[in-house]
Amino acid sequence: MRVAIKATEEAIIRLLKAGHPLPGDVVDRELETRLPVFQSVEAVPVKTYGLEGLGRIVIARGRKDVWFVDIKRKDGKLSVKDGESFLDMRDKLQQRYPGQKVTGWLVTTADVDVKAKSVIAEKGCFATAGAAKR
Numbered sequence: 001m002r003v004a005i006k007a008t009e010e011a012i013i014r015l016l017k018a019g020h021p022l023p024g025d026v027v028d029r030e031l032e033t034r035l036p037v038f039q040s041v042e043a044v045p046v047k048t049y050g051l052e053g054l055g056r057i058v059i060a061r062g063r064k065d066v067w068f069v070d071i072k073r074k075d076g077k078l079s080v081k082d083g084e085s086f087l088d089m090r091d092k093l094q095q096r097y098p099g100q101k102v103t104g105w106l107v108t109t110a111d112v113d114v115k116a117k118s119v120i121a122e123k124g125c126f127a128t129a130g131a132a133k134r
Helices: 011-016 081-098 114-122
Strands: 039-047 055-060 065-070 102-108 126-128
Touching: 011 039, 011 055, 011 065, 011 081, 065 081, 081 102, 114 126
Parallel strands: 065 102, 102 126
Antiparallel strands: 039 055, 055 065
16 A cells, blocks of 8 residues: 655644554655554644644554654755754653653655664654655
8 A cells, every 4th residue: 555645734643543554665664664553643732742842743642652743844954953853852752651662753845864864763763754745
C-alpha cells in the first residue's frame, strides 16, 4: 500500500489512528515500521507539555508507547540544530511519561540534512522529508 504523507495535523492524526505500518521509504528505514495501537491521538499546543514555542504537536498515546509528531512547514533545509531541538523535545516528553517509550517523528515539507537524519535515527526516532503541504 502506498502512503502519501501530508504535513497537516489532520492527515497525521488520520494516519496514526488508522494504524497502518509506515513504509520504509517514508521513515527512511529498510523495513516498514509497525505502529502501536493508540487510545488517543490529538493535536496539542507545545506549551501544554512545558515546551518552548508557539506551535502544536500531535500526541498519540497508547498503553506502552507515546508518539509525538512535530510538523515543520518550511522551505529551507532542516539543520542538525533543528534535529537536536527535536530530540530535546523528545527527551522532555520522555520525562513526562517515564513508564512508556516515547518515539518522535519529524514530518517536514523541506529536506533534512543527512547529519540531522542520522542524529534523529540514533535515538530511535523518525524523519520524513518532502511531505506534501496539502
